[in-house]
Amino acid sequence: MADDTAREADHEGAGDDDAPEAPVAAAIADEVAAAVVARYEGSVFVESHGQPVVYVDRAVMADVATMLRDEEQFTMLVDTVVVDHLLDGTRLTVAGIVPERFEVAANYLSHARNRRLRVICEVPESDPTVPSLTPVYPGANFPERESYDLFGITFEGHPDLTRILMPDDWHGHPLRKDDAAARVPVTFKGDPSPR
Amino acid sequence: MTDAWEQEEARLERQTDEGAQELRASTREVVLAGGGMWPEDDLGDTMIINMGPQHPSTHGVLRLMMELDGEDVLRIKPVIGYLHTGMEKTGEELTYVQGTTNVTRMDYASNFANELVYSMAVERLLDVEVPERAVWIRMMMCELSRMASHLLFQATNGMDIGAVSMMLYGWREREEVLRIFEFVTGLRMNCNYIRPGGVAADLPDGWEQRVLDVCDIVTAGVAEYDELLSQNPIWLERTVGLGVITTEECLERSITGPILRSTGFAWDLRKAQPYLAYDQVEFDTIFTSNGDVYDRYRIRLFEILESVRIVRQCVERMPFGDYRVQDKKLTPPPRARIDESMEALIHHFKLFTEGFKVPAGETYVSVESPRGEIGCYMVSDGSGKPVRMHIRGPSFYNLQSIDPMGSDSLVADAVAIVSSIDPIMGEVDR
Numbered sequence: 001m002a003d004d005t006a007r008e009a010d011h012e013g014a015g016d017d018d019a020p021e022a023p024v025a026a027a028i029a030d031e032v033a034a035a036v037v038a039r040y041e042g043s044v045f046v047e048s049h050g051q052p053v054v055y056v057d058r059a060v061m062a063d064v065a066t067m068l069r070d071e072e073q074f075t076m077l078v079d080t081v082v083v084d085h086l087l088d089g090t091r092l093t094v095a096g097i098v099p100e101r102f103e104v105a106a107n108y109l110s111h112a113r114n115r116r117l118r119v120i121c122e123v124p125e126s127d128p129t130v131p132s133l134t135p136v137y138p139g140a141n142f143p144e145r146e147s148y149d150l151f152g153i154t155f156e157g158h159p160d161l162t163r164i165l166m167p168d169d170w171h172g173h174p175l176r177k178d179d180a181a182a183r184v185p186v187t188f189k190g191d192p193s194p195r
Numbered sequence: 196m197t198d199a200w201e202q203e204e205a206r207l208e209r210q211t212d213e214g215a216q217e218l219r220a221s222t223r224e225v226v227l228a229g230g231g232m233w234p235e236d237d238l239g240d241t242m243i244i245n246m247g248p249q250h251p252s253t254h255g256v257l258r259l260m261m262e263l264d265g266e267d268v269l270r271i272k273p274v275i276g277y278l279h280t281g282m283e284k285t286g287e288e289l290t291y292v293q294g295t296t297n298v299t300r301m302d303y304a305s306n307f308a309n310e311l312v313y314s315m316a317v318e319r320l321l322d323v324e325v326p327e328r329a330v331w332i333r334m335m336m337c338e339l340s341r342m343a344s345h346l347l348f349q350a351t352n353g354m355d356i357g358a359v360s361m362m363l364y365g366w367r368e369r370e371e372v373l374r375i376f377e378f379v380t381g382l383r384m385n386c387n388y389i390r391p392g393g394v395a396a397d398l399p400d401g402w403e404q405r406v407l408d409v410c411d412i413v414t415a416g417v418a419e420y421d422e423l424l425s426q427n428p429i430w431l432e433r434t435v436g437l438g439v440i441t442t443e444e445c446l447e448r449s450i451t452g453p454i455l456r457s458t459g460f461a462w463d464l465r466k467a468q469p470y471l472a473y474d475q476v477e478f479d480t481i482f483t484s485n486g487d488v489y490d491r492y493r494i495r496l497f498e499i500l501e502s503v504r505i506v507r508q509c510v511e512r513m514p515f516g517d518y519r520v521q522d523k524k525l526t527p528p529p530r531a532r533i534d535e536s537m538e539a540l541i542h543h544f545k546l547f548t549e550g551f552k553v554p555a556g557e558t559y560v561s562v563e564s565p566r567g568e569i570g571c572y573m574v575s576d577g578s579g580k581p582v583r584m585h586i587r588g589p590s591f592y593n594l595q596s597i598d599p600m601g602s603d604s605l606v607a608d609a610v611a612i613v614s615s616i617d618p619i620m621g622e623v624d625r
Contacts, residue, residue: 049319049558075446078561079587081572088576090555105572107559107587111446111460114467118559139449142595150283165276165624175284 032072032110032117036064044096051118055097058104058121062131062157065106065119069136074108074117077137080144081105082123082151086177101125102153106133106140123153132158150175241269246609248277254351254613255620259597261609268609271601273594278624286584290550291317291391294584298571299385301586302622305344307337308564309586309622310389315470316560316573317391320553323525327472328516329393334471335406335509336379336388337562338502342413343372344565345495345502348617349420352492355614356433358424368416371409378405392526393519403510410503417499425493434489438600438612441486448599449592452567453494454616459484464563476508488615495617498565524551550579557583566590566617588622 028034028045030052037043037054040063044055056064068074083103085091091099100122108117123130132155133140144155145164152173155161163170172179247258256277262269286297298313299306311333318325325333346369353361373383379398380386388395424430440450442458455462461482465473478501483490519526527546528539555577561570567589574583593616600612
């Protein structure tokens with residue numbers, strides 16, 4: 001698998017180049033990302049496979065969303081995703097960002113400027129809370145409920161944070177890496193409920 | 196007063212769930228204010244009924260909680276999850292080679308879009324360029340799939356609104372498109388044809404004529420539907436001005452595809468952010484400006500014709516060459532080589548048992564499916580299976596348009612509104 005190692009080395013090399021040690025706005029190719037990094041301390045810009053990505057502190061997730069909507073013409077929050085990095089073999093590290101177990105990624109799209117931006121924040125296992133983006137973008141309602149349901153991340157300020165895909169009486173959060181797929185035993189008619 | 200409420204509560208207890216707290220609270224107020232059983236007082240005799248999850252016109256297992264005042268719908272809340280099978284969890288257990296078999300079952304009405312977005316995500320993480328012929332085959336199959344999906348919509352939408360013969364006509368033409376899928380991939384649905392590195396097999400002999408024949412059949416079919424419905428007074432009565440949504444409501448609720456285009460916002464990823472070879476073919480973005488059920492029907496009808504245009508250009512300009520990347524670590528050897536080459540056998544075995552490794556990283560890829568923007572957020576940790584494989588199903592987001600569309604409509608129109616969203620529950624619940 002020599003090809004794969006070479007590819008990996010290339011990728012990591014590229015990642016190092018794009019993550020400057022000091023946040024110099026001029027070095028950031030993407031103007032919106034540069035504006036976010038300049039405004040919020042501790043944000044880091046990375047280019048991931050040609051896509052601009054900004055890592056921010058989780059406390060400012062909703063502020064960044066408001067800024068993108070009101071000042072940068074980002075008309076749509078396309079998607080919010082949670083990733084559980086508990087069992088990662090290798091994980092790309094970003095200079096200046098302390099990796100945590102969970103990552104919440106928000107994909108923004110600006111129709112007027114025809115560009116995308118991904119904003120990612122790290123969420124520790126001990127306190128899995130993130131400010132909700134639903135007050136800013138109502139479209140985040142369902143995906144945040146899904147993330148709450150499947151990962152147990154609490155979105156503060158969400159108007160209706162209930163389970164959406166799993167049954168209401170379900171225990172646990174199935175997409176967490178420590179929640180095994182076959183955790184719920186098969187039961188037969190008349191057996192007590194496994195949950 | 197209290198007794199009446201308690202009886203009511205006991206009844207509601209059985210038909211609501213946790214998510215309905217808000218609705219229930221408002222009902223409580225109504226009952227308490229009216230001082231008796233509903234719906235005796237004329238101040239606000241609302242009630243909550245459930246439509247679905249087994250209602251035939253909910254396109255699968257969608258449940259709608261509707262707060263009604265007589266026949267007027269005040270609010271609609273979609274309740275989903277009845278078809279949740281943990282496909283994203285399954286996706287983490289499957290290798291990248293097996294992954295397409297999983298995603299193809301999400302949006303089962305236009306499975307090629309799912310396979311495409313998954314394969315493109317893997318290819319971007321691998322940094323692999325797909326041969327030109329594979330790109331054009333993918334584009335042609337995706338457009339045929341769009342035709343099949345919109346024909347299915349015409350059939351079910353007609354049936355839901357009362358034009359029952361549309362069910363037969365739409366299904367008839369869709370079947371012809373599915374025959375092409377069977378001819379090319381071996382399967383009518385869930386084809387698993389687009390795979391990381393290219394497509395599963397080259398187009399079979401004689402495909403050009405068969406595809407062109409289907410184009411003619413579908414074009415004739417669309418003309419027939421247009422004649423049958425577009426000027427039909429009953430049809431107009433039931434669709435025009437119904438379920439109106441504005442561009443702003445669509446954008447803030449992350450609603451994409453024909454629903455967004457029906458509000459006068461001509462946004463199509465095939466034009467705006469071209470992928471495959473969409474920048475090399477001629478087609479138009481169809482959009483209208485009223486944002487009602489009729490417009491969504493018209494958009495989907497004429498998008499079929501645009502897909503026919505693209506498919507015809509694909510037949511005409513299909514490049515020669517390989518249909519997949521010639522990388523032995525990524526794509527399997529031809530079947531015949533396995534009998535004569537030890538290396539081919541080894542590669543075949545390794546590929547289908549442990550798959551290939553993908554460098555660590557994360558990416559988001561999106562394409563225009565018949566229902567809107569379908570995206571794949573893929574995270575790899577350098578192993579042979581993804582850490583996270585998330586599909587942004589457009590139907591999941593589009594369901595958030597039910598409330599602005601359905602509020603202040605009639606119960607009888609709720610069916611037409613749900614139908615015009617064209618949700619595929621396999622993709623909503625995953």
